[in-house]
Every structure is written in C-alpha cells, then in structure tokens.
Amino acid sequence: MEQKGSSTGKGRGRDKEFVREITPQAVDYSQWYIDVxxxxxxxxxxxxxxxxxxxxxxxxxxxxxxxxxxxxxxxTGHQNAYFPLFIPQELLQKEAEHVEGFAPExxxxxxxxxxxxxxxxVVRPTxxxxxxxxxxxxxxxxxxxxxxxNQWCNVVRWEKVTRPFLRTSEFLWQEGHTCHRTEEEAEAExxxxxxxxxxxxxxxxAIPVIAGRKSERERFAxxxxxxxxxxxxxxxxxxxxxxxHNLGQHFARVFDITYxxxxxxxxxxxxxxxxxxxxxxxxxxxxxxxxxxxxxxPRIAPLQAVMVPIISRNARDEVLAAARRLAEMLQGxxxxxKLDDREGYTPGWKFNEWEMKGVPLRIELGPRDLAAExxxxxxxxxxxxxxxxxxxxxxxxxxxxxxxxxxxxRRALEYMQERTRSGGDYDEFLQVMERERGFFVASWCGRExxxxxxxxxxKATIRCIPFDREMEQKNCIVCGRKAAEVVxxxxxx
RNA sequence: CGGGGCGUAGCGCAGUUUGGUAGCGCGCUUGGUUCGGGACCAAGAGGCCGCGGGUUCAAAUCCCGCCGCUCCGACCA
Numbered sequence: 017m018e019q020k021g022s023s024t025g026k027g028r029g030r031d032k033e034f035v036r037e038i039t040p041q042a043v044d045y046s047q048w049y050i051d052v053x054x055x056x057x058x059x060x061x062x063x064x065x066x067x068x069x070x071x072x073x074x075x076x077x078x079x080x081x082x083x084x085x086x087x088x089x090x091x092t093g094h095q096n097a098y099f100p101l102f103i104p105q106e107l108l109q110k111e112a113e114h115v116e117g118f119a120p121e122x123x124x125x126x127x128x129x130x131x132x133x134x135x136x137x138v139v140r141p142t143x144x145x146x147x148x149x150x151x152x153x154x155x156x157x158x159x160x161x162x163x164x165x166n167q168w169c170n171v172v173r174w175e176k177v178t179r180p181f182l183r184t185s186e187f188l189w190q191e192g193h194t195c196h197r198t199e200e201e202a203e204a205e206x207x208x209x210x211x212x213x214x215x216x217x218x219x220x221x222a223i224p225v226i227a228g229r230k231s232e233r234e235r236f237a238x239x240x241x242x243x244x245x246x247x248x249x250x251x252x253x254x255x256x257x258x259x260x261h262n263l264g265q266h267f268a269r270v271f272d273i274t275y276x277x278x279x280x281x282x283x284x285x286x287x288x289x290x291x292x293x294x295x296x297x298x299x300x301x302x303x304x305x306x307x308x309x310x311x312x313x314p315r316i317a318p319l320q321a322v323m324v325p326i327i328s329r330n331a332r333d334e335v336l337a338a339a340r341r342l343a344e345m346l347q348g349x350x351x352x353x354k355l356d357d358r359e360g361y362t363p364g365w366k367f368n369e370w371e372m373k374g375v376p377l378r379i380e381l382g383p384r385d386l387a388a389e390x391x392x393x394x395x396x397x398x399x400x401x402x403x404x405x406x407x408x409x410x411x412x413x414x415x416x417x418x419x420x421x422x423x424x425x426r427r428a429l430e431y432m433q434e435r436t437r438s439g440g441d442y443d444e445f446l447q448v449m450e451r452e453r454g455f456f457v458a459s460w461c462g463r464e465x466x467x468x469x470x471x472x473x474x475k476a477t478i479r480c481i482p483f484d485r486e487m488e489q490k491n492c493i494v495c496g497r498k499a500a501e502v503v504x505x506x507x508x509x
Numbered sequence: 510c511g512g513g514g515c516g517u518a519g520c521g522c523a524g525u526u527u528g529g530u531a532g533c534g535c536g537c538u539u540g541g542u543u544c545g546g547g548a549c550c551a552a553g554a555g556g557c558c559g560c561g562g563g564u565u566c567a568a569a570u571c572c573c574g575c576c577g578c579u580c581c582g583a584c585c586a
Binding site for chain 1: 510520543544545546547548577578579580581582583584585586
C-alpha cells in the first residue's frame with residue numbers, strides 16, 4: 017500500500033490506539049473496508065442477510081450524488097419518473113436472455129393478504145420489463161420520441177455473497193430508460209450517458225475511470241451492447257462503476273413497443289438503459305480512503321469543513337463567539353461547514369473523529385488565533401497546515417477545497433496509471449494478477465474460449481474494451497492467434 | 510453453493526478445557542475539574558451468554574439441530 021501505517025506516520029504513541037480501531041489496509045484490506053463503513057457510521061447491518069441501513073452520513077453522500085447526477089440528467093433532457101416495485105413474473109419472462117440472466121437472483125412474492133397469489137410477483141432486480149410494458153402504451157407516434165426517462169429507486173437481487181455498498185441484496189440506484197427512432201440515435205444516447213458517468217466520476221468523485229465496451233460475455237442480459245466505466249480500487253481490484261446499455265430492438269420486439277413513423281410505416285423503437293448505484297459509495301471509500309478512515313472529495317462531501325474551537329478557561333466565551341460568527345459567515349458563503357462546539361470532547365478527540373469521517377478540511381480556532389484574528393486550516397489528505405487571516409477565509413477556503421479536489425483526482429489517477437501494465441506475455445499476466453494486480457492491458461483474439469481460460473487461470477476478467485487505446489501487440493495474449501481487440505484485464509469486485 | 514473463523518452489555522473481549530447462576534476495557538448517564546492531537550476524578554445505568562431442543566439437582570460452559578455475521582473461492586451494479 018502506498019499509504020504507510022498510521023503508527024509510523026507521525027510518530028505519536030496514540031496512533032497505536034487508532035490502529036486498533038480501524039484495521040490498516042496493508043494488514044487486511046477487506047477488514048479495513050468493513051471497519052471504515054461501520055465506524056464512520058455510513059451504514060449498519062440489517063437483521064436480513066445482505067441488507068443494511070444507510071445511516072444519515074452515508075445517505076448524505078448519496079443525496080449529494082443524486083443532486084449532481086440529476087443536474088446532468090436534466091441538462092441532457094431527461095425527466096424523472098417512478099415505476100412499480102412489483103413485476104408480474106410473466107413480464108420478466110418475455111425477453112428470453114433477460115430472464116435467464118436475472119432469474120437466479122430474483123425475490124418472488126407468492127402471497128399477499130394472507131392468500132396465495134394467482135401469479136407470483138417479482139421484486140424488481142432491474143426495471144426494463146415493467147417499464148417496457150408501460151412504454152408500449154405510451155408510445156404511438158414518431159412525435160413521442162425520443163422518450164427520455166430516469167428513475168431513482170431500490171432494486172433487489174438475491175446475492176450469495178454480500179458486502180456493504182459493493183454488493184447488497186437490496187440497493188439504491190438510478191436507471192435511465194430511453195426510446196429512440198433510430199439505431200444511431202440510441203447508440204449516441206448510450207455513449208452520451210456513459211460520458212455523463214465518466215464526467216461525474218472524474219469531476220465530482222475524483223475517481224478516474226477507464227471507459228469502454230463490455231465483452232460479449234459480460235454484456236447485460238438482453239442488451240445489444242454494454243458500455244462501462246471501470247475504476248481501480250486501492251487493493252488493485254477493479255470495480256464496475258457504471259454501465260450504459262444499447263438495448264437495440266430486443267425489448268421493443270417482445271414488448272411490442274412500436275411507433276408510426278413519418279413515412280406511415282410501423283416501426284420498433286431503439287432503446288437504451290443505464291445505471292449507477294450506491295456501489296459508488298464503496299468506490300469512493302476504496303479509491304480515496306487511508307488508514308485513518310475516509311477521505312471525501314470536497315464536491316461530494318456532505319461536510320466540506322469542520323471548525324473545532326479550542327477553548328480555555330479564560331478565553332471560553334470569546335473563542336466560541338468568534339467561532340460562531342466565522343462559521344455563520346462561511347456557511348453564508350456557500351461552504352458546507354459544521355461548527356463542532358460540543359462540550360465534553362477534547363479538541364484532539366474531535367480532530368480524530370472528523371479525520372476518520374473524511375471531512376476535507378479542518379479549521380482550528382483557539383485563544384492564540386483569536387488574538388491574531390486568524391485560523392489554522394488543516395487538510396485531511398496531506399495533513400498540511402496553514403494559518404489564514406479571518407478576512408481571507410471566504411477567498412482561501414473555496415480555493416483550497418478545489419486544490420484538494422484536484423489533488424485527490426491526480427493521486428488516484430497516478431495510482432491507476434502505476435497499476436496499469438501493458439505488454440508482456442501470458443506468464444507475466446498471470447504473475448501480475450497474482451501479485452500486485454491492477455489493470456493489465458493486452459491484445460485478445462475475441463474468442464470466449466481465451467477469455468474463460470484467462471479467467472480460470474488468473475481470476476481476472478475482461479473489464480472492458482477501451483475506446484481509445486492503440487493495439488501494441490498483434491497477437492492474442494492467451495492463444496497467440498491474430499488479435500482483434502485490445503482489452504483491460506483485472507480482478508474485479 | 511464449497512472451505513475457514515466468530516456469535517457473552519452499544520463496541521472490543523475474558524470466562525467454556527474441569528457445569529455451581531456473569532466479568533474487564535472502551536463507550537453511555539449525572540456532577541465536577543479540563544480543553545492547540547483521542548483528558549481526569551467520583552457516582553451510576555446497562556445481559557433471554559445467537560435461537561431451539563436435550564443431559565443434569567444445576568448449563569454461557571456438555572450433546573444434537575438451526576440461524577446469523579465475516580473471510581477465501583464460482584455469479585452480479
């Protein structure tokens with residue numbers, strides 16, 4: 017791990033206790049992750065396996081994501097709507113490949129009101145089926161197109177192995193479902209929304225991603241083509257951060273979604289669907305976090321700064337009054353700032369608490385600062401301190417937050433680049449996947465046989481076929497035949 | 510679904526080998542002194558010992574069954 021154990025970081029004895037609270041990444045990355053989500057109060061386990069409560073601090077992050085994504089969805093012409101939780105089983109079964117893909121993990125309701133239902137209801141694992149059923153009635157004319165709708169909802173997938181945020185039986189997400197007149201328009205929409213995800217991830221979440229197409233094997237059940245953005249976590253494993261599907265006319269045909277075109281002929285629509293989920297909270301944790309806990313990028317952080325007053329017997333009221341005045345002023349200037357004026361906790365305790373929770377900036381105000389009309393600013397990511405006069409704060413704070421945001425992105429990008437190998441033969445590929453992991457860029461013949469062989473022997477899968485990467489080698493890394501594509505391999509969550 | 514680990518106070522654990530009616534640290538409550546990197550003192554509150562059955566005068570402890578969590582492997586956002 018790049019981040020050193022906190023016990024060696026600053027040479028303070030107290031850090032030992034800290035290590036006991038959150039398992040260091042280098043000791044056990046999975047345990048570190050669990051410790052972080054529980055101790056920072058992002059979630060709590062539910063009595064039902066694979067389910068969880070998203071606690072206020074975690075939900076605040078989700079709300080921030082929703083806000084920033086909604087803005088983008090609306091800018092690209094989409095409207096929000098809501099569709100039902102229950103899907104008649106018969107509807108889900110219409111698209112053969114779709115049902116095959118999802119049947120193993122659906123929850124089925126067979127009873128209601130104390131009586132056996134005449135037809136079982138599926139709890140939506142995704143909403144293509146129910147939405148297509150509506151769309152077949154809503155769309156009549158070419159004038160009804162394009163239809164651009166998104167919904168925010170929960171979905172249920174009966175997963176065998178679960179992990180908070182990354183893979184839960186129930187999760188929150190958004191799913192966009194659009195209909196278009198032409199294949200080209202649908203393809204353009206699919207790629208546009210993938211671009212929206214990439215932009216959101218990189219600009220707001222400070223998470224660099226590789227964008228590309230999924231291999232045939234990894235394609236969404238029922239889709240023509242699936243596109244993806246893939247991030248790299250700090251343990252070298254990849255995470256599918258968002259997907260965008262060109263559904264072609266597969267669903268339109270079985271659900272009979274047709275429109276009368278200008279040339280007086282009846283045509284099937286071309287569809288897309290795309291989604292991101294609360295899994296992104298997991299990505300946020302794993303891309304930026306360190307041994308002390310979360311590090312939240314300022315644009316997505318529910319709290320961008322926390323002000324800790326340091327009071328002493330003789331300067332108590334004065335310090336608190338100045339802190340309140342400053343806090344109000346900065347909140348008024350649009351900074352998401354909390355004044356932590358709780359009594360009974362020492363400043364050191366508060367420092368550690370907010371560091372663990374990943375608040376990007378800390379503002380200290382004590383008797384010495386009061387006299388000099390200044391504060392001490394401390395960055396969560398680097399620990400760097402600076403003193404800033406009160407009058408400068410409204411200017412300095414936004415700048416510093418922006419710098420921090422950029423630094424987090426740059427740090428994550430550098431990590432991803434360092435952990436992206438290209439070239440090398442199959443043996444080297446196997447070794448990399450066994451040891452340091454990360455991305456391995458290689459040429460591939462395009463045959464599923466090789467994809468499966470690589471997976472079996474390395475546990476790595478083809479994460480995506482990137483849009484903008486030149487093929488460096490002429491032959492498939494697995495079989496040595498003439499290569500058709502360049503692909504990113506990685507072990508994935 | 511296969512393999513390992515763990516279920517005792519909110520959290521972390523001891524107690525289980527050898528049965529005798531539950532303890533420690535942190536946290537929590539109240540009062541006081543403190544406050545520039547996890548403060549201190551005092552007094553308190555808090556337990557179906559995962560669930561069900563069995564053995565026994567007596568079970569956290571022994572036996573049988575089940576459930577849950579977690580980690581590692583095959584599927585998914």
